[in-house]
Amino acid sequence: MSPRHPKYPHLLPPDVRLWDAYLDQSNIDRHVITYDVRVGTPAETLPNWPAKYKAMSWDLTMRRIDAVLFLPHEIIVVEITHTAGFTALGQILSYPELYRRTYTPDLPVNPLLVTSRLLPDMAALLNFHHVPFHLVKPGT
């Protein structure tokens, strides 16, 4: 693995290329990024489950934020998707609040959508909800 890029094992290959391209174009310090941040409520488990299995269930059923940036004055929750439609819109509207509820951070939590394609109406809806987005064309 290249030391330049931290691992992001749960991104789909097109999203990996997109994210790498975004990082190459930005001046974000890779050391302030973490991936697969779990938020929200896990699925219920049975009281008699061993702790190990219960932990695995929590790992699998909590929602996972693609990336979180820890900047000096804010925390940015990032949704990374090569094609942004209503699923991405719902995630990027929901995840900042789930992050706040899960971790009670001491800084503002703001959203960011990184994508290479917006489906119809998405730009208008993202603007309406004040969600910033970056359109990135990854190299081939």
Next chain:
Amino acid sequence: MPALSDIPEYLLDKTQIRPLLDWIREQPMPWYDKKHLLTVWARFTDYTLTADDYERAGAHRPE
């Protein structure tokens, strides 16, 4: 972030708070991942964290 199942099984119990804090402190991960992991562990074990717990685990933003 590291997963809850990355924590040794014997530490998945709220009576193990002190060894858990020491274990997290020793892990080669940034402070924010220590905070994430500690917070999820506390929910998992139904333990109420204190500021001292975050401090001991190294799970706080550097000054």
